[in-house]
Amino acid sequence: MRSATYRPLDRPELPDDTAALARYLIGKVVVRELPEGVASGRIVETEAYVVGDAAGHGYRGMTPRNRSLFLERGHAYVYLAYGISYMLNVSSETPGTGTGVLIRALEPVEGIEIMRANRGIERLRDLARGPGRLAQALRIDRSLDGLDLCRKGPLWLGHGEDDEPGEIGQSTRIGISRDADRLLRFYVRQSPFVSGPGSQPVSGQQH
DNA sequence: GTATGGATGTTCT
DNA sequence: GAACATCCATACT
Structure with a gap:
């Protein structure tokens, strides 16, 4: 795999609005720098937790756990x-x-063997399909909480090699009960790397 | 393929 | 005590 020379995201270009940011991040790259090498992947699925959203962790104010959300x-x-x-x-x-x-x-891009080792499985499709799996594949834990993702470091965000993420679908969010009807999940429609069982395009035909 | 239950830290009632 | 932005092993159709 070629060593990708990604350019970090510039903070001023990040959309202010949370839903717009969730949409914007599709197709961008998460880069994890580890002692044994670099692991990276294209973002194919996001969810927005917006202002006044009862499902958001910041909804009831700051706690020791969620203070980074207020940065x-x-x-x-x-x-x-x-x-x-x-x-x-x-x-x-x-x-x-x-x-x-x-x-x-x-969608895993670089350091796939590193991700396999971190996950303890082989199957490419399952390496980072789901938020918990993604974090395990990139060895993300609380020690990275509060990090500036717009600067190169142990964990950061970069532009993809092209800006064509593909057709983007929108749906309800997965695994929540409060404010569950809002269409705040974004995903690449034809990608096999998005998590289920959602993948149901609410905007499309399903009957 | 789908369904179910267990593991378990932090926060809230 | 209960809920929760989950994953995995196991059982079953």
């Missing part, structure tokens, strides 16, 4: 879900807002 947009918010899986989020909007974008799935 200027483009910072990492990492938390442990169900005591088992880490989740990678990108903070959004103006500082103090407490909103963000959950990165739900990647």
Whole structure:
């Protein structure tokens, strides 16, 4: 695999609005720098947790766990879900807002053997299909919480090699109950690397 | 292929 | 005590 020379995202170009940021991040690249090498992947699925959203972790104010969500947009918010899986989020909007974008799935690009070792499985499609799997593949945990993702470092965001992510679908979010009807999940329609069982294009035909 | 239940940290009622 | 932005092993159709 060629060593990709990605350009980090510029904070000023990140959309202010959380849903727009979730849409914008599709096709961008998550880069993880580890001692044994670089692992990276294209973002194929995101979810927005917006202002006034009862499903958002920042909805009820700041706690020791979620304080990174209140940073200027483009910072990492990492938390442990169900005591088992880490989740990678990108903070959004103006500082103090407490909103963000959950990165739900990647198409592996670089360092695939590193991801296989971290996950303990072989199958390419399952390496980063789902937020917990993605974090495990890239060895993301709370030590990366609060990191500036717009600067090169142990974890950062870059532009893809082309800006053609493909047709983007929109649907309800997965695994939540509050504010569950809002179409705040974005994904690459034809990609096999998006997580199920969603993938149901609410805007499309399904009957 | 689908369905179900267990593991388990943090927050909230 | 219950809920939760999940994953995996196991059982079953």
